Amino acid sequence: MGAVRAGDIRQLVIKGREFDVRGGDANVNVDTGGFNNEASPNGNGETHITQRRKLAGFSDCPISIDDVRGDLEFVQDISDAGVVEPVTMTLTSGVVYAGALVPIGEIMKATGDGTLALEMRGKRFEQI
């Protein structure tokens, strides 16, 4: 049965503002959160598992920055505030992820290709 499982981000809305996400070779990592595991062997061959919680969100999302609209400043303001904001992401398949996320890391625009590589994390980023 055919179904679209990969491709571009059709729509990204952060705090009510829609951003343009670069298409083409963009490869955004979507994370629904939960736990990460590390495993190592015990001497008796049993598995020693260390489980740590991980936040939900997304990373490596190439946002096409509109300087006239102040896109970079908008995201930086959210980062400065340090609080989560509502985010929805619609994939090309029509699947929608939603949650309340905060920007992570450096908020910088690369002038060569006009994009911001955005990462946002929060408690929940789930299909709706």
Added chain:
Amino acid sequence: MSEPKIAREVAEQEVKDWCDQLECILDDGIGDRLILAVMAGRLSLDSDSEVFTLKLRSPLTLENGEVLSDLKIAGPTFSQQQKATKGTEDMNVISARMLSAVTGQPSGILDRLQMKDINTAVTLVGFFG
């Protein structure tokens, strides 16, 4: 057809009052769609914020179990209109973008709504044109 909750005359006056408040003119066919929604008790306007609330004929159950039962429709800004019309003359695309902007609902959610609800919502956007 179930008994309307609001009499037709009352609904007609309500829609007329909205037109006066929002300084718009509606074609008869378009106005009829809104009148029917008002008669069914599914459409109201917050006069202070000028935001319509449209109760969906077919509420949508989301993947996370929540139910989307209504849409809040505000007037679009010039920026939203520019973005909706950017790079396309396809009215379906423009309507979809505009609807997403004024309702705050992602496009993937609006895709799943029934056309009767979409048509009423698109009509409401026309109030602000």
